Amino acid sequence: MATRTVYESGLDRFNRPSKGVNILLHLLFFFLAVICVLPMLVVLSVSLSSEDSIRENGYHLIPTAFSGDAYGYIAKQGTMILQALGISVFVTIVGTVLGILLTTSMGYVLSRPNYKLKGFLTWVVFIPMVFNGGLVSSYYINANLLGLKDTVWSLILPLAVSSFNVIICKTFFKSTIPDGLIESAEIDGAGQLRIFFSIILPISLPVIATIGLFLCFGYWNDWFQSMLYINNQDLYSLQALLNNLMSNVDALARNASSLGISYAELVATMPKESARMAVAIVIVLPVAFAYPFFQRYFISGLTVGAVKG
Template identity: 30%
Template sequence: MSRNRHLQTGTKVKTNLNERIMQAFIYLILIAFCLLIILPCLNVLALSFNDGKDAAKGGVYFWPREWTMDNYNEVFKDGSIMRGYIVTVGRVVVGTTCTLLCISLAAFALKEKLLPGGKLINFLITFTMLFGGGTVPTYIQYKNLHLLNNYLVYIIPGLYSVTYLMMMRTFFEGIPDSLEESAKLDGCGYFKIYAKIMMPLSKPVIAVVGLYTAVGHWNDWFSGAFYMTDNKKWPVQTVMQQMLSRAMSSEKEITSVAQAIAQSVGRVTSDSLKMAAVVITTVPILCVYPFVQKYFAQGAMIGAVKG
């Protein structure tokens, strides 16, 4: 009774010893996970700003010992990084926009109870989640569709995602039907209802799906490596993957550019170039998170309840 009285009056409830121990244990676990994520990132950041020859001696962990911007200057001298950035940014913008448009239109149609064959269509769409096409059949299919060495191979395969479609459809179903019925009485058609009612009210799920899609496009190196033989059409992640792959096989063969730099400059090493390249390809997408973070709880949790 006293605990309930405290809750009703708004006074602070004292926790017992067991609860405080449990809270401390949870905080310790969360802090440990944060450190596991943050410390490697700080190490990469420190090495990217540190003199390459000095870093090779060891002892540089979370703060540069000899500051320099040479690593970044030399990375950007390689035109493949900048070309990759242009391809990646274009892919993220166009791909995310097209995906949101296609998924939202499909979700709006599938949430309509009067859609002919709606249940069958929903079943068939969900059924596809059980199977994967496989790498070789997918490659053959893309070849038959003339998508190889075509920028559309970055866009078309990602236009639909069953998971995102179900999230958005469920979110649409949570919007009161009375809004749609009132709009119909005012003479609105389905497209106007979609554009004027559904989309403005669906900012949380749009933000979540949009961010996940953008991150997927940004981090995808596979499409460029397998479906693009023209390295001028590679996204920046594929450029990075090829660089790191060659570095793992031979530290002396990262790229011809890296070799020339190491010989002429003397302060830049293959490892310092790799660290700078990792930072360059990672930081931009991280800057997007703060702008959509407020939508995550509502968009991800409500949309994740499958009906």
């Protein structure tokens, strides 16, 4: 017993990094954190800067001349901003819930060793990770075959399921859910749907939170689907609105007639650069506040799903 204790203590000393290594690691991660946070601080600074100071001095970490004109201008565009925000929130919530249901159910089915089509469907899931069908074919299916163009479902369905998320769920269920648990439920007379919703999902919170976070970020940050399928400005999301701002500084001025302001006057008085950054801040803040609540499950789900293949 004493020999084992001495061996374990020696092993701990061997595996434990030295004080100097700990300091270097802390400095490295602090430096990486600063690199990640710095662009966000610059965006915030520009959104709080006056348009004249941006033209004269460029972008700065600390505003040379504070101004809230950008946020005031966005507040005046209340109808358009709120409508875009509502579309983004709806798409994110509905898409995340639908994506979790589809992804976890497919991953659970593929993780069961006695499922007859397991091999075939595994290839069906794996092949799209290597060979993409292409933009033209996906557009034809979504817009023409399914008739999703200019509907909110064109922003939801194309992103609901990905092969990567399915494989994460499959690995998690295969390495975490014991076969005996499912067999005992079947002996008690529970059907597969009852087993999945009453037993599997409640004990799979880490992978659900992980997939949910992936889906939430994907839906919230997506603008490409809007560019492909949406022509109706009433269905623009915040991300599509920001993309239009970056490519065309007149994007916020499209509702000038409804506001009773001339187009030229609106464009002339619009805080262009700061307004772009202010919209970016509005988009980033909800995700930044939500991430800490999911971080624990996110890390746990990734590590558990990466243990076994």
